[in-house]
Amino acid sequence: MIIALLALVVLVEPSLGWRLAGFIYNGGDGSDAGSALENAALKAELARLAPLEKYLVSQPPRNFLQVPIYSRSPFNFKNEILVAGGESAGLKVGAPVAIALPGENQSGPLIIIIGKVLKVFEDTAMVQTVFDSHFRLGVRVGKAGAEALLLGGGEPKVGLIPREEPVEKGEAVYAAGADFPNGAELGELGDVNFSSEGLFKEAPLKLPYDFNRLQVVSIIIK
Amino acid sequence: MVRFLLKLAVLLLAIVIQFKFLSYFGWTLDLTLAALVAIAFFASWPEEIVFLSVGAWFLGYEPGIGWTTLIYLALPLIVFVGRRALPWQPWINNLMALAAALILFYLVAVGAAALVADFGRFLWDIGGSLVFGAAAFWLFHDYLKYRNI
Numbered sequence: 001m002i003i004a005l006l007a008l009v010v011l012v013e014p015s016l017g018w019r020l021a022g023f024i025y026n027g028g029d030g031s032d033a034g035s036a037l038e039n040a041a042l043k044a045e046l047a048r049l050a051p052l053e054k055y056l057v058s059q060p061p062r063n064f065l066q067v068p069i070y071s072r073s074p075f076n077f078k079n080e081i082l083v084a085g086g087e088s089a090g091l092k093v094g095a096p097v098a099i100a101l102p103g104e105n106q107s108g109p110l111i112i113i114i115g116k117v118l119k120v121f122e123d124t125a126m127v128q129t130v131f132d133s134h135f136r137l138g139v140r141v142g143k144a145g146a147e148a149l150l151l152g153g154g155e156p157k158v159g160l161i162p163r164e165e166p167v168e169k170g171e172a173v174y175a176a177g178a179d180f181p182n183g184a185e186l187g188e189l190g191d192v193n194f195s196s197e198g199l200f201k202e203a204p205l206k207l208p209y210d211f212n213r214l215q216v217v218s219i220i221i222k
Numbered sequence: 223m224v225r226f227l228l229k230l231a232v233l234l235l236a237i238v239i240q241f242k243f244l245s246y247f248g249w250t251l252d253l254t255l256a257a258l259v260a261i262a263f264f265a266s267w268p269e270e271i272v273f274l275s276v277g278a279w280f281l282g283y284e285p286g287i288g289w290t291t292l293i294y295l296a297l298p299l300i301v302f303v304g305r306r307a308l309p310w311q312p313w314i315n316n317l318m319a320l321a322a323a324l325i326l327f328y329l330v331a332v333g334a335a336a337l338v339a340d341f342g343r344f345l346w347d348i349g350g351s352l353v354f355g356a357a358a359f360w361l362f363h364d365y366l367k368y369r370n371i
Contacts, residue, residue: 017279024241071283074240075290076249076347077332077340082284121285131248133336154249154340212248 018071018082025072026215064100064218065089070124077154079131081115085219086123093117096180096220097127099209111184112208113137113175114217125219130156130186131211137180141189142171150186150205158189161201167192173205181220225366226269232358233257233273237280239354251347252324254281256355258298259320263305263312264362270302290331297323316359317352324348 067085085091095117100109115129116137128135135152146165150173151157158173169191175184190204236253244250254277261273274295282291301319308315328337328344337344 017282021241021280021283024238025245072244073283073290074244074250074254074281075294075331076252076343077328077336078290080283119284124285126284133332133339153336154343212245 015070021071021074063221064098065091065221066100066216066218068216069214077133079129079133079135079152080118081127081129081217083125083127083217083219084123086121086125088123090221091117091120091125091219092221093120094179096175096184097129098184098218098220099214099216100218101208111181111218113180113184113186114209114211114214116179117219127217127219128152129211130205130207137186138176139186140174140176141165141167145174147176148173156187156205156207157202158205159195159200159202161192161203163194163199163201165201167201167203169203225264228365229261229265229269229273229362230276232361233261233276236354236358237277249343249347251350251354252327253351253354255294255298255323255327256320256351257358258295259301259323260316260355260358260362262298262302262319263316263359264366265302270299274299293330294327297327313356313359313363316355320352320355321348324351 065085067083067089070082070084072082073080083097096113097115097117098111098113100111102109113130115127115132115135117125118128119126130137130150130152131154132152133154135150135156137150137152139148139150139158140146141148141158141161144165144167146161146167148158148161151159161167167189169189171189173186173188175181175186187205187207190206192201192203194200195202233254236257240250240253258273258277262270265273277295277298278287278291281294282288301323305315308319310318324347
């Protein structure tokens with residue numbers, strides 16, 4: 001009986017598991033350990049709203065869909081997140097996913113690409129982030145626009161930078177793909193070194209956000 | 223009932239620590255797998271299904287049960303089914319089974335290239351998970367008895 005009930009819950013209501021996992025991941029109010037599951041989830045939801053403000057802009061660009069993160073992959077090397085937006089919201093595979101940080105001097109939000117849509121379901125979508133070991137994206141570096149490749153992983157890296165290109169630490173890294181908005185940043189270069197075979201330059205990607213604290217993302221819809 | 227609750231407590235502790243590690247450090251130890259492999263040596267069939275279901279519920283992160291989660295949970299099930307065939311001392315069987323499960327899971331889930339690129343992190347994962355798995359095994363060994371071994 002218990003087994004049947006468990007199997008039913010796992011298959012029919014996986015979202016309850018996501019909420020519990022999210023509650024553990026984001027940290028709930030320990031003093032409410034004895035309260036009902038629903039009250040605990042509601043309190044956790046309220047506690048999560050405060051940090052959202054940092055990633056919500058009052059007037060996001062028209063083609064941005066701001067969605068909360070439902071769940072995250074609990075495994076190493078496979079950095080995927082499930083977000084609350086799917087086919088019904090017009091999402092497509094390959095759509096860029098970003099966070100929109102408030103820009104300086106009222107110049108509009110600063111768009112930072114964090115990944116792309118990998119799979120689309122009816123009301124949810126799976127996003128592959130730059131921290132996934134299989135993430136790859138063509139990028140440009142700095143004002144000179146040196147072409148390079150972003151290699152995803154626990155510490156994302158910008159590789160295949162031509163030796164002759166005068167790139168420096170601190171230069172901005174931009175997405176360079178037809179599906180990505182022109183000038184959308186991913187971060188900036190860390191210390192530049194030569195690759196192990198000496199043919200190219202490479203550098204770690206320094207990020208202006210804490211991925212572990214993200215709770216809302218923006219999906220760019222064409 | 224006490225034995226069941228002890229195993230469940232260890233599994234839930236593993237799940238909580240795994241998520242907290244991920245939240246704070248951006249990477250984690252596969253303690254859930256370590257707990258499930260240790261439990262596999264001490265569980266009955268109904269218990270094994272219950273614990274795998276609990277694991278599926280917490281570790282599932284997409285609609286339905288993704289293939290990654292399925293493989294993650296199939297590995298302790300394989301240990302459960304084949305536990306009588308393992309040739310060494312029980313505590314060595316536990317460690318070897320866990321190490322094999324970890325390596326196999328990540329080879330299938332992300333591929334060898336990803337592991338090589340971040341080999342240090344992978345070693346930390348294996349080391350931490352083996353320590354937890356050994357501790358869980360000895361806890362069960364001292365308070366429970368083996369199932370048909």
